[in-house]
Amino acid sequence: MAEIEIENAPRKAREHYEKGFASMERGNLEYAMEMFMLSLDVCPQLLKTRKFLRAAQIRKYKTTPPNVFAKALIPIKAAGKTMKAQASIKKDPLAALKVTEELLTLDPFNPQFVHLNVQAATGAGMPEAAILTLEAAKENSPSDVKLLRQLAALYTEVDRMHDARLLYEDIVRLSPNDPQAVKQLKDATALDSMQRGRWNEEGDFRGKIKDSKEAILLEQQGKAVKTAKDADALIEENLKKIEAEPQNINYRRALAELYLKKDQYDQAIEVLKQAQEMTGGADPQIDRALSGAYLKKLDHEIAQFEAAGDTEHAEAWKKEKESFMLDDARDKVERYPNDLLFRFDLAVLLFERGDLNEAIQHLQLAQRNPQKRIRSLYYLGLCFKAKNQNDIALEQLQKAASELLVMDDTKKDILYELGKLSEAMGNREKALSYFKEIYGVDISYRDVSAKIEAFYKKD
Secondary structure, three states: OOOOOHHHOOHHHHHHHHHHHHHHHHOOHHHHHHHHHHHHHHOOOOHHHHHHHHHHHHHHHHHOOOOHHHHHHHHHHOHHHHHHHHHHOOOOHHHHHHHHHHHHHHOOOOHHHHHHHHHHHHHOOOHHHHHHHHHHHHHHOOOOHHHHHHHHHHHHHOOOHHHHHHHHHHHHHHOOOOHHHHHHHHHHHHHHHHHHHHHHHHOOHHHHOOOHHHHHHHHHHHOOOOOHHHHHHHHHHHHHHHHHOOOOHHHHHHHHHHHHHOOOHHHHHHHHHHHHHHOOOOOHHHHHHHHHHHHHHHHHHHHHHHHOOOHHHHHHHHHHHHHHHHHHHHHHHHHOOOOHHHHHHHHHHHHHHOOHHHHHHHHHHHOOOOOOHHHHHHHHHHHHHHOOOHHHHHHHHHHHHHOOOOOOHHHHHHHHHHHHHHHHOOOHHHHHHHHHHHHOOOOOOOOHHHHHHHHHHHO
């Protein structure tokens, strides 16, 4: 099954892809993955979509890694999907591929999930998709010889002999007494030498990605800054790119991220200001990045004072941070009145300050954004509850609960508030039903266990 370029994909697939890409840039990984999956449902051959889906899966997993116990539970929870994928790999590899993407969303490095995904992709005639999965797994397990062999074989299958040769070099280094690996390295080296001229003419991987904005994002997801030396090298690399292409905003954004990794906040802020000036102050993503850099600087200052035991200055900086966040949020809503994400951010800050009526105004608009609809309804419920308008609060929270099919943290929060509201309104049995929904899946959530026990003691 041949890969399809994004510009040749069906309109729906392109729309989902674009929504996913925009959400990924904003850091909304859950929604990005959802959109990428929908894009692949329409057009499974979109390798570019699959690349960004994998990047989002890995980024989410690394940002919020499960603890040892939670990680051990993943294969158990995924047993149904695993069996479904295994059963359909030969009969319907495309259907199996979809299921394995759902598994990789749970853990992109799980060996069983990786193996099933590779099987499904190759069965569907999509070796590049299988390569994508194995490359990600290799970054996590660089000494897994079995994995390296599988990836090298796929590189050979698609005629990427230089990549195959490099892998066989690693395999021989790891298994120096393996005669088969030595032979494969010799063969790959010979074929690589024959291809090198043509490969150089065609350009490298980055040159083949037409959209430099997407190329930069993939590059950022793929690179891991492990030491200060790594960061310095990448900073130098980005400075050279900016010198060569001074109008490329994305190089400046990447450079700012690297400065932030090194706690060089002023440098990051300066670079983002330059980018902001180049866009005429009309790029909400640059503005969001700049605000984030300011906040990281403030957090750093607060931490420094706290570590030194200087509570007076720490408190002063905390007030400075609160003031900055509110002023900044208001400024963004004023400059981008149609950006409902900014309205949601402002509404939450207003709610926390007790400015309920103004918060409600922004939340009523923010709920039109599909990414923030549920959380907007949740905060609307909290606002009306704080105004002692419990019946209206109940309506908002019930609406939010009805639209959430999965018992995630957000739904637990909503059910908990519904339980407390029902208690306040004297509906004991209804309150118990809400608390029991949470108790059935998470006994440790807040004080729900104590509430359930208290209800039964009364009986």
